[in-house]
Amino acid sequence: MQKLIILTMLIFGLDTLDASAQKNFSFAAVDSQSYALYEKAQWKTLLIYGKEAIANNQDFVLLRMRMGYAAFMLGNYSESIKQYEVILKEDTYNTTAHYYIYWSRVNLNQPEMAMAEVKFLTAGMIADKKMKAAALTNAGIELSYKQSSVISRGNSIYARVGLGNRFSHGLHMQQSVATYQQKISEPLLTAVTKNTSININQLEYYNRVMINLNRNWQLKTAYHYIYTPFNNFTYHNHLLLFGVKYNGTYFDIQADAIIGKITDTSTQQYNLQLGLYPLGNLNLYSFSTASLRKQKESAFNLRQVIGVKLLKQIWLEGNITIGEFHNYTENDALYVYNAIDINKQKAGITSYISLNEKLTAQLGYTYEQRQLFGTTINFNQHSITGGLSWKF
Amino acid sequence: MLAMLSMLFFFFATAQQIATLQNAFKESYTQEYNQQYSVAIATLNKVYDERSYELNLRLGWLSYLIKDYPKSQLYYQKAVYLKPYAVEAKLGLVQPLAALQSIDKLLQVYDEILKIDPQNTKANYWTGIIYYNRKKYEQAAKFFEKMVNLYPFDYDGNHMLAWTYLNLGRSSDAGILFNKALLIKPGDASCLEGLAGGK
Numbered sequence: 001m002q003k004l005i006i007l008t009m010l011i012f013g014l015d016t017l018d019a020s021a022q023k024n025f026s027f028a029a030v031d032s033q034s035y036a037l038y039e040k041a042q043w044k045t046l047l048i049y050g051k052e053a054i055a056n057n058q059d060f061v062l063l064r065m066r067m068g069y070a071a072f073m074l075g076n077y078s079e080s081i082k083q084y085e086v087i088l089k090e091d092t093y094n095t096t097a098h099y100y101i102y103w104s105r106v107n108l109n110q111p112e113m114a115m116a117e118v119k120f121l122t123a124g125m126i127a128d129k130k131m132k133a134a135a136l137t138n139a140g141i142e143l144s145y146k147q148s149s150v151i152s153r154g155n156s157i158y159a160r161v162g163l164g165n166r167f168s169h170g171l172h173m174q175q176s177v178a179t180y181q182q183k184i185s186e187p188l189l190t191a192v193t194k195n196t197s198i199n200i201n202q203l204e205y206y207n208r209v210m211i212n213l214n215r216n217w218q219l220k221t222a223y224h225y226i227y228t229p230f231n232n233f234t235y236h237n238h239l240l241l242f243g244v245k246y247n248g249t250y251f252d253i254q255a256d257a258i259i260g261k262i263t264d265t266s267t268q269q270y271n272l273q274l275g276l277y278p279l280g281n282l283n284l285y286s287f288s289t290a291s292l293r294k295q296k297e298s299a300f301n302l303r304q305v306i307g308v309k310l311l312k313q314i315w316l317e318g319n320i321t322i323g324e325f326h327n328y329t330e331n332d333a334l335y336v337y338n339a340i341d342i343n344k345q346k347a348g349i350t351s352y353i354s355l356n357e358k359l360t361a362q363l364g365y366t367y368e369q370r371q372l373f374g375t376t377i378n379f380n381q382h383s384i385t386g387g388l389s390w391k392f
Numbered sequence: 393m394l395a396m397l398s399m400l401f402f403f404f405a406t407a408q409q410i411a412t413l414q415n416a417f418k419e420s421y422t423q424e425y426n427q428q429y430s431v432a433i434a435t436l437n438k439v440y441d442e443r444s445y446e447l448n449l450r451l452g453w454l455s456y457l458i459k460d461y462p463k464s465q466l467y468y469q470k471a472v473y474l475k476p477y478a479v480e481a482k483l484g485l486v487q488p489l490a491a492l493q494s495i496d497k498l499l500q501v502y503d504e505i506l507k508i509d510p511q512n513t514k515a516n517y518w519t520g521i522i523y524y525n526r527k528k529y530e531q532a533a534k535f536f537e538k539m540v541n542l543y544p545f546d547y548d549g550n551h552m553l554a555w556t557y558l559n560l561g562r563s564s565d566a567g568i569l570f571n572k573a574l575l576i577k578p579g580d581a582s583c584l585e586g587l588a589g590g591k
Contacts, residue, residue: 027460060462061493091495093526122527 025056034066043070047079061090068100071280077104078249078280085215085249099125101215105247109282111137111391113247115169116212129392137172138164140389142362146182150372150379153341156182160204162389170212176334178204186340188374193232203227208241208332218245220256224333228263237262241333243271251276262327262338268294269329283309293328301325313354321346344378345369350385362387413439420450429458445474445481452484456491464488479509486518495522513539520552529559540569547576554586563589 068083243256350364520535
């Protein structure tokens with residue numbers, strides 16, 4: 001009998017414990033609790049509670065609205081987009097959802113994708129110039145000084161001026177004009193006259209067009225022309241890029257192909273790029289690009305970029321390119337490595353300083369190890385790059 | 393003899409079931425009147441049959457009253473499924489959908505109502521409102537016009553059609569309608585604002 005009493009007490013006790021641990025996830029309870037947390041601005045608790053409620057099959061627009069706002073207030077823009085995108089499945093024209101997706105994309109440095117939301121916003125929600133279909137969007141300059149460790153490769157200067165505009169909310173263009181100047185000496189290039197004094201005054205034109213297919217998908221095309229005079233030789237290099245990009249919430253992924261001719265050699269490069277935003281913002285981000293190149297032979301490269309926000313207005317970004325390369329392109333074919341020497345190693349560090357809402361400065365250092373043309377001798381190149389970019 | 397007994401038993405059982413159902417409904421009306429909505433739901437749950445249009449419709453309404461909108465939506469959806477041509481079930485369904493702000497589904501239900509009953513005032517009006525809120529004024533006008541044709545001396549139709557015309561740049565047409573709406577609701581602030589050009 002005593003055993004029975006103890007057992008009954010134990011079961012009763014456990015039952016009570018279980019009941020107190022269980023939360024009420026009725027619609028009314030979730031609605032009022034999430035509203036109370038919203039009113040108290042308890043953003044973290046609200047997000048956790050909302051996720052629990054959804055796991056318990058209580059999912060409705062107002063809850064997602066509160067969660068989306070909570071994530072936005074916490075600076076987790078990826079999470080905010082995730083919540084607001086669910087709302088749009090229930091209410092395609094929900095202005096609040098479009099508004100916060102717009103700002104989340106802006107804060108994730110995806111201004112082109114942000115424009116996909118503008119047609120759903122009402123006048124006055126964002127600045128009038130942002131609402132305009134056609135506009136200038138950005139301008140920038142970049143200057144790089146490269147110092148070589150061998151005399152036969154003179155120090156070089158790369159300069160680029162860029163301008164961005166949009167023709168509509170979904171059609172964006174980025175153009176650049178660049179020069180690259182270097183004096184080299186290469187006796188092994190026997191067909192080149194005065195090969196101990198080759199002045200490379202390279203001129204470049206770059207044009208990239210991005211088309212928003214919808215809220216997440218983008219189509220990319222780019223064209224890069226490089227005029228490379230080489231004493232008695234002149235090369236007209238053309239590169240074309242076609243790609244698609246999916247902009248998710250905590251990640252984006254891009255696949256593209258670059259075809260063309262560099263120094264009279266046909267080249268193909270296939271890239272797969274994965275961008276990650278583990279904290280849902282730009283406090284920590286990573287871009288990994290795997291590239292397969294087909295020229296005379298096939299080659300593989302992996303480029304890794306990791307960025308962190310150091311201070312309120314300062315980001316630090318490290319990059320490394322693994323694998324030897326020659327006639328290799330980076331950043332949607334904006335940068336083309338077409339030097340005669342094979343690149344053995346490349347790594348760098350860049351800091352971005354947001355001077356104000358519109359102006360950003362960059363300062364970077366890049367180390368490269370290259371192999372002298374036709375030899376096994378390695379030499380180093382150190383580059384210092386500075387730049388300014390302006391958002392209109 | 394056995395067959396007759398079986399029939400008698402069946403008849404008796406059915407009659408008892410009907411009586412139980414009628415009693416449950418009767419009880420639930422009293423409970424609803426006394427604002428004991430949860431009790432009314434419990435009463436009907438005792439006799440609940442998923443295949444019953446009437447029970448789903450009634451539970452949809454009672455769940456709506458206790459603000460359990462997801463459940464209300466579920467019951468009304470079942471009722472709609474059981475009687476696809478019933479307008480009343482769809483008009484019930486729009487209530488939890490509106491409360492849950494599932495506007496796309498709401499528009500879809502109104503569209504279904506208008507396919508069955510093109511002159512339905514409520515469906516025409518609220519479809520117009522959704523399009524108006526989405527700034528699709530051309531589409532909104534079609535629904536408000538229908539409403540004003542059916543009820544020329546109704547404030548809501550005249551008032552909303554006036555605002556829609558104003559947004560479409562048809563100021564003189566809007567003015568006529570605002571003035572007409574002011575005959576129904578003299579001194580109405582929104583109409584006076586519209587007459588001043590919506591500024």
